[in-house]
Amino acid sequence: MSCHILAGIDFSAPSPQVARRLIGVTLLVNGVGGRIVEVEAYDREDPASHSFSGQTARNFAMFGPPGHAYVYLSHGIHWCLNLVCREEGHGAGVLIRALEPLAGLEQMAARRGLAEARLLCSGPGRLGQALGVTRELNAMALDAAPFELLPRKGRVQVAVGPRIGISKAVEVPWRFGLAGSPYLSRPFR
């Protein structure tokens, strides 16, 4: 059986499909985390994707096997977490943009320097800081410590829209979110 299946999701599928199915899934790093409420898909033939220009020293994890992490530093400050999908060598992933904090609230608050739940994980950089994401997690498998992915229970209503903070392919509707969640980095139109 394929180790590409995690939390009931086939990570060898196209990134928009994986992204949509990740809404409602619980993500933990060393027991700290919560329910995924916002993600964005990126793919190889996608000008906004880090993988667009081919494999480099930074993005090699994106070309590795699905079901692994791709971590990068944004603006020299923020560590951001992606989950790799498609087949090995393809170069696709899903950026985790926001969580509803559920586990390890105290540790998140300490790392973030504030306690307001709404501000702990509402954005890729905030989430990275709250969960203690760093370069060390790059290329690590998601089916083993420190990661945990727990299937969602029940149904969710998924909102769709264009991705945030990019300058190319700005109209591609590959941002997905839990409709109406107060933990989104920004509301959907």
Add this chain to the structure above:
DNA sequence: CCAACGATGGGCT
């Protein structure tokens, strides 16, 4: 070698 540029967030106007 080196300049330009971020898949951002926080603070201030």
Add this chain to the structure above:
DNA sequence: GCCCATCGTTGGA
């Protein structure tokens, strides 16, 4: 809404 910290990566000279 605007500004900018901060630094690794990239791509062109």
